[in-house]
Amino acid sequence: MLIQDSINPLYQQLADIIRNSIINGELRCGDKIPTEVELSEKYDVSRITVRAAISELVELGYLVKKQGKGTFVTKPKVQRKIEYLSSFTAACEANGLKVTNEVIKREIVEPEIEDKKDLELEDDDKLIYIQRLRFADGEPLMLENNYFSCKRFNFLLTEDLNGSLYELLKKKYDINPSDSHDSGYDRTTIEIAKAVDEEAELLKVQNGEPLFYIKTVIYDDKNRPVHIGKQYVIGDRYKFVIS
Structure with a gap:
């Protein structure tokens, strides 16, 4: 779970969890990750926090958003x-x-x-x-x-x-x-x-x-x-x- 009083902001903690899941092979290329709502409920954070974490991972090349389909693990750049x-x-x-x-x-x-x-x-x-x-x-x-x-x-x-x-x-x-x-x-x-x-x-x-x-x-x-x-x-x- 996320640590509320950590030095690292919540969105960064969530991004690290998802990134580690990709690096460790728990999430593979082409896998669809849970929705913003599902991640928000699972980690007890706001959708804004979830959205910030996903945006960072998209920017880093770990995830890709597909209009109308969801967010997927992508191949590393x-x-x-x-x-x-x-x-x-x-x-x-x-x-x-x-x-x-x-x-x-x-x-x-x-x-x-x-x-x-x-x-x-x-x-x-x-x-x-x-x-x-x-x-x-x-x-x-x-x-x-x-x-x-x-x-x-x-x-x-x-x-x-x-x-x-x-x-x-x-x-x-x-x-x-x-x-x-x-x-x-x-x-x-x-x-x-x-x-x-x-x-x-x-x-x-x-x-x-x-x-x-x-x-x-x-x-x-x-x-x-x-x-x-x-x-x-x-x-x-x-x-x-x-x-």
Whole structure:
């Protein structure tokens, strides 16, 4: 039960009880929690207190409200610093999630005018297009689309790309993608997009589901362009942190 004269406010105590039930597995992803009225009666607190506790857990990503259906336990959001080079693998592992990757496409394509400019391509150069589906605990979370100069990165056509791409570039080819705050050369934007067709099918979400769309041009520590990235991330499973 809740302690009325505790230093911690009642809503915080209730939020902690529900959160611990989720962490301990008593409440699982997809479970519906009791209504505000039921929680109010069970813990002998006002509905305002219950509402504050639920709001906090929704904000933290433990619960999600569904209009007309109730409040449900949701999958934990992956928290990641708002830097493109912040490792997806490290971010997932920090949140207790195991990362796996699946290469969907690996092919040579013709560059657009903007691609030639961004990657400083020679006139006769083409692009290597690599699409990977990235999983957290076996569930798809990110659809990754990367474009490289074919002349400079032709080795990617035969490399094993199931691990960290940046680690491969660093350790085997001495190519070091630079952090955005250090180099000043990469350009990254984050927008909200809607899942359609291919994205929806691969990420196993409904058409129209909100996604983060991250577009970037990454440079190495010698100020040479490495790749163009166009990534789609499931919106309700991800949270960016400004540091």
